[in-house]
Amino acid sequence: MNKPSSKKRLKDAGQGYLFMSPTLLVLAVFIIGPILYAIFLSFHKVQLLGDMSFDFVAFDNFTRIMEDNRAIIALKNTAKYVLIVVPTQTFLALVLAATLNAGLKGEKLFRIVYFLPTLTSSAVLTLIFMWMYNKEGLINNILGKVGLPTYNFLGDPDIALNAIMLMNIWATAPFFMVIYLAALQDIPDSLYEAAELDGASAIQKFFYVTVPFLRPVTSFVVIMGVIGTFQLFDQSYIFSGGSGGPNNSTLTVVLLIYQYAFKSLGSMGYAAALAFALALIILVATLIQRKFSKEESLY
Structure with a gap:
């Protein structure tokens, strides 16, 4: 030829x-x-x-980041958010998918109900949760009726970021649940049958058959979760009215970039440096996660 x-x-x-x-x-x-x-x-x-x-100004904008107290706070808040939300939403999504894949009665209805938060606009969802988190809102009313202490979810620096975490876990886990649910359909029944012959319980089958088989999917879910959580902006902006309060407790890197870019005159270059540094952090975190996932697949 x-x-x-x-x-x-x-x-x-x-x-x-x-x-x-x-x-x-x-x-x-x-x-x-x-x-x-x-x-x-x-x-x-x-x-x-x-x-x-x-x-x-050469590297002055980048050296300024290390001297900027608000940038350090924003990075700490973002890191805390990533380290808590990503593992929690990944595990919750996997458990929900495995539960729905078990053939429960009313499975289709539960799939629709679980997926509803993903269909809701992020801004609308945040406003709904702000109403629920209000001092006189739904959550505090329920806590008061059962004799538990109420909280100032929106005004307490120790609670505000945790309130945003809870909302995002509830909203994003169903999206990843659908990905896991699709992957679960590809696991051969013969693997579960072999595990049953060896006397494995339902929990053992989950940890020794389901979880290892889903490692590539888990790697994808974690990478997407890391990228998404590092870019937290709209919920933090709406919760704090754009300030990152109370007391900078909900200040994230992306919100800080917005503040410097559009609220501080002459700081657009510094905001771009912050954005570039954040992109590098996300890239490094993603590469580290991929390296670990590849090493795990060798065993």
């Missing part, structure tokens, strides 16, 4: 890129271009309003 000539290969490649050109144009204009522009801004002191100016 004759190999195609270089001219024909060039023509085929040109046709391929021609068909891809609309997508490549969108990627260049709306993704690659803004990323490169943000990197450019991170090395400058930028004034976008009034007389536009770009003063090159």
Whole structure:
């Protein structure tokens, strides 16, 4: 069989890129271009309003991050949020999926009910939970009626971030539950039958058959969870009215980036540096998680 000539290969490649050109144009204009522009801004002191100016400051914006107390607080809040929400929502999603996959009566109804939070707008969901968390809201009314202490969920710095965590776990776990549910359909029944012959209980089958088989899916769920939780913004913004309060307890990195970019004059470059640093943190966290998942798959 004759190999195609270089001219024909060039023509085929040109046709391929021609068909891809609309997508490549969108990627260049709306993704690659803004990323490169943000990197450019991170090395400058930028004034976008009034007389536009770009003063090159080298790495000053990045060194400022280490000296910015609010940036450290935002990073700590975000890290705490990621470390608690990601494992909890992953485990909850897996348990819910395994429960629904067990063939319970009314399984289809439960699937719909569990998935409803995912269909709700994030802003609307936050407003509903704010009403529930209010001093005179639903949760405090229930706690008061059963004789338990009530809480100032929105105004107590020790509770505010935990309240957002609880809301997000409840809202995002059903989405990952659907992913797990689809993966559970691919587990061969023969594996469970072999485990039963060996005398395995339902819990043993879950931990020694289901969980190991779902490792690639769990890796995907954790990576998506890490990326999503590091980018927490809208719930924190609505809860605190954009301030990150009370006492910076709900201040996240993305909310801080917004504040510097659009509320502090001349801080757009610093906000871009914060965004670039956050992107690097997410990249490193994702690579570490992928490395661990690959090492686990070797055993």
